[in-house]
Amino acid sequence: MRILLIGYGKMGKTIEQMALAKGHQIAGTIDHTNAETLENYSPANTDVAIEFTHPEAAFGNISYCLKQGIPVVSGSTGWLDRYSEAVQLCEENKGAFFYASNYSVGVNLFFHFNEYIANKMKAYQEYNVSIREIHHLQKVDKPSGTGITTAEGILASYPTLQGWAADDDSDKSKLNIISEREPDVVGTHIVTYASEVDKIELGHIAHSRAGFAEGALMAAEWLKDRQGVYGMKDMLNL
Structure with a gap:
C-alpha cells in the first residue's frame, strides 16, 4: 500500500517506521519543514493518506484529499466545527474518510x-x-x-x-x-x-505513541477500497 503522510512530526515518523516494517511504501511526506505541499503533489501514486497536523490545517488537508479521490485517515483534533463539511465533501466526491480523535x-x-x-x-x-x-x-x-x-x-x-x-x-x-x-x-x-x-x-x-500509530495504520489498511465516512467503532465493530 502506498501511503501519503500529511504531517511529519512524531506521529508521522512513528507511522512511517511501522508502515515500512509491514512492507508498505511511503508515497510522500507533506510537512511545514519540507518544500513539498499538497497543491503540487500528484495523487496518482497514492492509495491512502494519513493526516496528523494542526487544527488550522486539518480541514484543508482533508478537503484536498477528498476532492482528489485520495482516501484519507485523519487524527487531527481541534477542527471538528467543520466536521459536517468534511462529511458532505466525502459524500459529494464519493470518497473515503476515516476520522478518530484517538486511534489507540x-x-x-x-x-x-x-x-x-x-x-x-x-x-x-x-x-x-x-x-x-x-x-x-x-x-x-x-x-x-x-x-x-x-x-x-x-x-x-x-x-x-x-x-x-x-x-x-x-x-x-x-x-x-x-x-x-x-x-x-x-x-x-x-x-x-x-x-x-x-x-x-x-x-x-x-505509555507510548506506538498504540496511536498502530491504530492509524490499521485504519488506513481497512479504509483502502472502501467508500463513505467511518470511525473506530466501524473498524473495531463496537
Whole structure:
C-alpha cells in the first residue's frame, strides 16, 4: 500500500517506521519543514493518506484529499466545527474518510466502556461526574479531542447536563473537563464519579505513541477500497 503522510512530526515518523516494517511504501511526506505541499503533489501514486497536523490545517488537508479521490485517515483534533463539511465533501466526491480523535485500540475500548458505565450511572444522581485529561506540554488543543469524545459519550446518557465546560467546576449544569499539561506525558484520561461516600474511576494511560500509530495504520489498511465516512467503532465493530 502506498501511503501519503500529511504531517511529519512524531506521529508521522512513528507511522512511517511501522508502515515500512509491514512492507508498505511511503508515497510522500507533506510537512511545514519540507518544500513539498499538497497543491503540487500528484495523487496518482497514492492509495491512502494519513493526516496528523494542526487544527488550522486539518480541514484543508482533508478537503484536498477528498476532492482528489485520495482516501484519507485523519487524527487531527481541534477542527471538528467543520466536521459536517468534511462529511458532505466525502459524500459529494464519493470518497473515503476515516476520522478518530484517538486511534489507540485501548482508548476506543475505553470509549466503549465509558458509554456503558455512563448509561448505568445516570440512575445514581448522588455521583458527580467529571473528566481529567493530561498530555505533554506540546499539546495545542485544550481539552484534548479524546477528552471531548469521552465527554460526548457521557452526555448521551445525561440529558440534564448542558454540554461540557473546560476547567470550570463552578457550573454544575455542565460536565467539567480538567486539562493538565506536563512534561513527558503521552496521554492520560480519567472519568470520575464522586459522591460523599465513595468514588468510582475509569481510566486509560498511554505509555507510548506506538498504540496511536498502530491504530492509524490499521485504519488506513481497512479504509483502502472502501467508500463513505467511518470511525473506530466501524473498524473495531463496537
